[in-house]
Amino acid sequence: MTYKASFEKQTFIFKNPSGTSRGILTEKHAWFITLSSKNHSAEPTRYSSFVAHSSSLGECSVIPGLSPDFTDFISYENKLNEVCQNINYYVDHLYELALYPSILFGIETALLGLKSMNQGILFETPFSRGEVGIPINGLIWMGSKEFMLQQIEEKLNAGFSCLKMKIGAIDFASELEILASIRKKYSKKDIELRVDANGAFTSKEVLGKLQKLSNFDLHSIEQPIKTGQWEEMANLCAKTPLPIALDEELISVVGENNKATLLEIIKPQYIILKPSLHGGLTGSSEWIQLANQRNIPWWITSALESNIGLNCIAQYASTFNNSLPQGLGTGGLYLNNTPTSLSIHKGFIWNCFT
Numbered sequence: 001m002t003y004k005a006s007f008e009k010q011t012f013i014f015k016n017p018s019g020t021s022r023g024i025l026t027e028k029h030a031w032f033i034t035l036s037s038k039n040h041s042a043e044p045t046r047y048s049s050f051v052a053h054s055s056s057l058g059e060c061s062v063i064p065g066l067s068p069d070f071t072d073f074i075s076y077e078n079k080l081n082e083v084c085q086n087i088n089y090y091v092d093h094l095y096e097l098a099l100y101p102s103i104l105f106g107i108e109t110a111l112l113g114l115k116s117m118n119q120g121i122l123f124e125t126p127f128s129r130g131e132v133g134i135p136i137n138g139l140i141w142m143g144s145k146e147f148m149l150q151q152i153e154e155k156l157n158a159g160f161s162c163l164k165m166k167i168g169a170i171d172f173a174s175e176l177e178i179l180a181s182i183r184k185k186y187s188k189k190d191i192e193l194r195v196d197a198n199g200a201f202t203s204k205e206v207l208g209k210l211q212k213l214s215n216f217d218l219h220s221i222e223q224p225i226k227t228g229q230w231e232e233m234a235n236l237c238a239k240t241p242l243p244i245a246l247d248e249e250l251i252s253v254v255g256e257n258n259k260a261t262l263l264e265i266i267k268p269q270y271i272i273l274k275p276s277l278h279g280g281l282t283g284s285s286e287w288i289q290l291a292n293q294r295n296i297p298w299w300i301t302s303a304l305e306s307n308i309g310l311n312c313i314a315q316y317a318s319t320f321n322n323s324l325p326q327g328l329g330t331g332g333l334y335l336n337n338t339p340t341s342l343s344i345h346k347g348f349i350w351n352c353f354t
Contacts, residue, residue, distance in 0.1 A: 009029065010306075031077070031106070033080075035055065035111065037114055056110045056112075058105070058308075060106035061276050061304065104280035123315045127315065135326065136328045161191060161192060164195070166198070168198060194218065196221070197224045220244065223247045230266055256290065272298065281316055284300070298322070306334065307337050310331050311340060313328065
């Protein structure tokens with residue numbers, strides 16, 4: 001099997017500016033790899049045992065300041081160009097892209113599309129065939145207290161039973177008031193609440209803030225302190241009154257031994273996996289295996305991909321027997337998103353594939 005690859009950049013515009021602890025997002029950049037194939041008599045690889053379609057798309061999606069493989073546009077496109085020019089080598093040596101997770105994910109997605117026997121189905125699961133939905137959390141972006149409460153009401157009215165609220169950008173007292181207003185109306189049996197601090201708390205203040213947050217029967221908090229502080233994070237996970245989920249902490253940790261060491265030292269209550277940030281599908285599967293061995297629950301989340309990437313992540317997530325709500329509700333973020341067969345109904349994402 002021989003391959004040819006090319007890429008094209010696209011910028012997606014947010015319907016509403018979306019607030020995080022790193023600032024306000026108004027646009028999102030992605031590069032789409034087009035992979036085409038031609039059969040020949042070469043020994044098949046893991047991904048090329050057969051090819052059902054002549055070309056396929058994969059999304060390379062980055063978040064500046066967070067994606068480990070993105071420093072600037074020129075360097076990123078130079079790497080993409082080098083990969084596309086040598087695509088046949090990289091298809092056989094995907095592990096060499098472990099430090100370029102967004103590019104690896106794009107190639108993995110395109111390869112899965114090429115070998116799919118049913119256009120649009122990357123993994124043969126009941127979800128991919130449109131038979132079942134996947135429970136997801138409703139994402140609440142940072143902003144004014146009024147804006148956040150408005151989003152919460154919209155998600156609850158839409159039937160979500162799990163909400164994930166970004167915190168750390170507005171004053172902490174207002175965030176506590178928002179959580180109190182939710183719990184005044186809905187108990188933890190009615191609504192599961194997750195919060196994501198994106199490393200916003202300092203080591204000195206974090207335990208006190210976690211104690212206050214724990215009064216609201218929260219499911220978990222993502223990344224309460226900045227990454228790279230393994231000893232402090234381990235101490236925090238041991239003392240926390242609120243379950244901690246690692247997210248950014250997993251970025252750029254490559255290799256089974258290094259991943260196992262992180263989990264053994266920190267002992268988190270949960271981990272969260274984003275293929276575009278955590279080693280593509282291959283790296284995410286490695287994290288899942290190691291977490292399962294240590295009885296650490298996990299869930300999968302998109303990293304603001306367009307519908308192309310989201311479709312692959314959702315189908316990938318459906319291959320696991322995981323009843324926790326996944327973080328796959330980002331498909332409606334953009335004014336100019338790609339066409340999709342995905343839809344959200346009453347807190348579940350569905351693939352309306354026909």
